[in-house]
Amino acid sequence: MPVAYETDNDGQVFAGLTITFALTLTSSDALVVMADMSDDGTSISSVTYNGDALTFLDGWEAAATNDGRVEAWSRVAPDTGGSFDVVVTYSASAIGVAGAVGFTGVDQTTPLANFTGADGTSDNPTLTVASVGADDFVMDCVHSD
Numbered sequence: 001m002p003v004a005y006e007t008d009n010d011g012q013v014f015a016g017l018t019i020t021f022a023l024t025l026t027s028s029d030a031l032v033v034m035a036d037m038s039d040d041g042t043s044i045s046s047v048t049y050n051g052d053a054l055t056f057l058d059g060w061e062a063a064a065t066n067d068g069r070v071e072a073w074s075r076v077a078p079d080t081g082g083s084f085d086v087v088v089t090y091s092a093s094a095i096g097v098a099g100a101v102g103f104t105g106v107d108q109t110t111p112l113a114n115f116t117g118a119d120g121t122s123d124n125p126t127l128t129v130a131s132v133g134a135d136d137f138v139m140d141c142v143h144s145d
Contacts, residue, residue: 002105002134002135002137003103003104003105003106003135003136003137004103004104004105004137005101005102005103005137006025006026006027006030006102006103006104007023007024007025007101007102008023008099008100008101008102009021009022009023009086009099009100010097010098010099010100011086011088011097011098011099012096012097012098013090013094013095013096014095015093015094015095016090016093016094017089017090017092017093017094018087018088018089018090019036019086019087019088019096019097019098020085020086020087020088021085021086021098021100022083022084022085022086023049023083023084023085023086023100023102024082024083024084024102025078025079025080025084025102026080026081027080027102027104027105028077028080029077029104029105029106029108030077030078030080030102030103030104030106031074031075031076031077031078031102031103031106031111031112032049032054032074032075032078032086032100032101032102032103033072033073033074033100033101033103033139034047034054034072034073034074034086034088034098034099034100034101035070035071035072035073035098035099035100035101035139035141036069036070036071036072036073036088036096036097036098036099037068037069037070037096037097037098037141038068038069038090038094038095038096039068039094039095039096040068040094040095041061041068041069042069042090042091042092042093042094042095042096043059043069043071043090043091044056044059044071044073044088044089044090044091045089045090045091046087046088046089047073047086047087047088047089047098048085048086048087049075049078049079049084049085049086049100050078050079050084050085052075052078052079053075054073054074054075055073055074055075056071056072056073057071057072057073057074057112058071058072058117059071059072060117060118070117070141070142072117072141074111074112076106076108076111077108078102086098086100101139103137105135113136116128116129116130125142127140
């Protein structure tokens with residue numbers, strides 16, 4: 001079964017420590033991926049979905065110090081069958097936006113491959129993705145100031 005989009009939601013914070021928003025997943029072969037953009041370079045200390053921790057994948061700081069940061073987190077086999085909260089907790093007061101996406105048809109043993117990220121100052125950002133198979137899904141997140 002190919003990977004498919006199921007649902008998404010997002011939230012934001014202005015000078016706060018947490019973002020909380022609901023996400024509803026129904027498939028048992030799911031994956032939730034959360035991406036966050038903070039305007040001041042503040043990192044995230046934790047992300048949970050229904051109280052269960054997500055795993056930090058990677059983070060990128062803008063070329064200019066404290067000029068923005070993007071982080072990605074994920075959880076395989078998240079709780080399903082209801083609307084549960086995604087809670088993003090920053091390491092310090094932040095200005096940020098976070099969004100979570102739920103996917104179905106995900107290989108529960110090796111859900112992510114060829115994870116790639118970069119930072120820079122281009123007006124036309126690009127990133128080369130190593131290889132994409134027939135059942136792969138590409139997700140992106142871009143922060144601009």
